[in-house]
Amino acid sequence: MADTTSAESESFKILYFAGVASFTGTNEESLPAPLPITELFATLEKKYAGIREKALNTAMVTVNLDYVDIEDKTLVIQKGDEVAIIPPGMG
Amino acid sequence: MSGRTANPQSGAPPLSDPANPPPPQFIHEDPIYVGLTHAPLDIPGTIDKVRTPKAGAIVMFAGTTRDNFNSKTVKFLAYSSYTPLALRTLQRIAKSHITPPSEEHGGYSKIQKIAILHRLGEVPVGEESILVVVSAGHRKEGWEVAEEVLEECKRKLEVWKWEELEEGDGKEEGGWRSNREGVQPVGGPGLGCCGGRGH
Numbered sequence: 001m002a003d004t005t006s007a008e009s010e011s012f013k014i015l016y017f018a019g020v021a022s023f024t025g026t027n028e029e030s031l032p033a034p035l036p037i038t039e040l041f042a043t044l045e046k047k048y049a050g051i052r053e054k055a056l057n058t059a060m061v062t063v064n065l066d067y068v069d070i071e072d073k074t075l076v077i078q079k080g081d082e083v084a085i086i087p088p089g090m091g
Numbered sequence: 092m093s094g095r096t097a098n099p100q101s102g103a104p105p106l107s108d109p110a111n112p113p114p115p116q117f118i119h120e121d122p123i124y125v126g127l128t129h130a131p132l133d134i135p136g137t138i139d140k141v142r143t144p145k146a147g148a149i150v151m152f153a154g155t156t157r158d159n160f161n162s163k164t165v166k167f168l169a170y171s172s173y174t175p176l177a178l179r180t181l182q183r184i185a186k187s188h189i190t191p192p193s194e195e196h197g198g199y200s201k202i203q204k205i206a207i208l209h210r211l212g213e214v215p216v217g218e219e220s221i222l223v224v225v226s227a228g229h230r231k232e233g234w235e236v237a238e239e240v241l242e243e244c245k246r247k248l249e250v251w252k253w254e255e256l257e258e259g260d261g262k263e264e265g266g267w268r269s270n271r272e273g274v275q276p277v278g279g280p281g282l283g284c285c286g287g288r289g290h
Contacts, residue, residue, distance in 0.1 A: 017173060018251035018267040058269075065176050084173055088269040090245050090252050 012077050015084040020055045024048055033079035037061070037070050040077070044085075060086040112212065116178050122189055122204035125181035127174055127250075129212040132219045141204035146226035150233035152241050154221040156214050160268075164257035169213045170220060173249040181207050184243050188225075188236050202227040202236045209250055220252075 011030035021027050035043060040061065045052045061070050062084045068075055077083055115128035124140040138149055156168045185205045192200050206224040214220045223240050227233035255265040 015173065017171060017249075018253075019269065022267065062173075062176060065179065084176070086173065086176075086249055087251065087267075089248060090250065090269065 010079055012079055012081040012083055015082065017085070018087045020051075020059060020085045020087050023051050023055050033077055033081065035077045037063070037068060037072055037075040037077060040070060040083070055087065056085065058088050062086060113174075116174055118178060118182050120182075123182065123185040124204075124206040124208075125178065125185050126208045127172055127177055127181070127211055128208065129210065132208050132210050132222050134219070134222065137206050137208055137222050137224050140206045141224050141226040143203045143226055145199065145228060146203045146233075147228055148230035148233040149224065149226045150230065150237045151225075152221075152223040152237050153219045154241075155219050156216045158216045160254055160256070165216065166255040166257055166265075167213050167215050168220060169253040169255065170209065170211045171251050171253070172209070172211055174211075177209070177249040180248055181209070181244070184240060184247065188240060196228060196232065199228050201232050205236070205240065207240060207244065209244070209248065211250070 010033060012033040012035070013028065014031055015028050016024045016026065031043065041052055041056050044056065061068055063075070063077060063081055065082070067086075112129035115126060115130060117124070117126035117128075119140070122141075122143075124137070132153075134151070134153065138151065141149060156165065158165050185207055188202060188205055190201050192198055195201075203226045205226075206222065208222045210218075210220050221241070221244065223237050223244070225233045225237045225240070227236065252268045253265060254268050
């Protein structure tokens, strides 16, 4: 968790869990900010081809611990935000 | 795709160093007590958290690691969490079941106190991964609420279960188990081992 990068000031942190982390091969990374939430999945798909179908379509998203609507056109991820991709629960 | 690691363990949760586990996270705001910890769950201690003279029943559910899944041998389960959010979700679930006194329950609350604990990291076969403990004036309400709480936790809690299987014919080392897709094999797409993916 103490991992920091030099681009921190212009980036947000994104967390991956369970099957999503299996796909990305990492639990956490920094991505450039700002980023409209509507572009998040496309950004990840570009970086990890196939992730949308295999992992993101069943997942939810939080920004700073609040669940958000990824189609919310007014929501822009800001630098320093903590975003998380939340896969389905244990059922 | 070259960045993807071939290490079969890449999908496994970071198993805590037994000598140096992350600190447990608890919220104790009587009448609720919730927490996430890498340590074995303390059953008597958790029951004590919900004791009250107003209760005639304490109902506990303990979820334990079973040694098999779909006729495969399970070596252990391991749980990872988005801990700050999961703690908040536990608190919200617990609080939502503390209702005001009502005529229906003889002028008392439906239940008195509630405790929910989830263990993280590796949980060996036979040990507890979750405790839901409810004290109530009467047993019926206790049973009811304990079951509702457990189902809510399974649906909503930001905790994920890794199933480590006994190696059978080579490839099957484990997978993430979720309610929508069954087991997700370690390597993601292309390594399908356990079925149940997609629809």
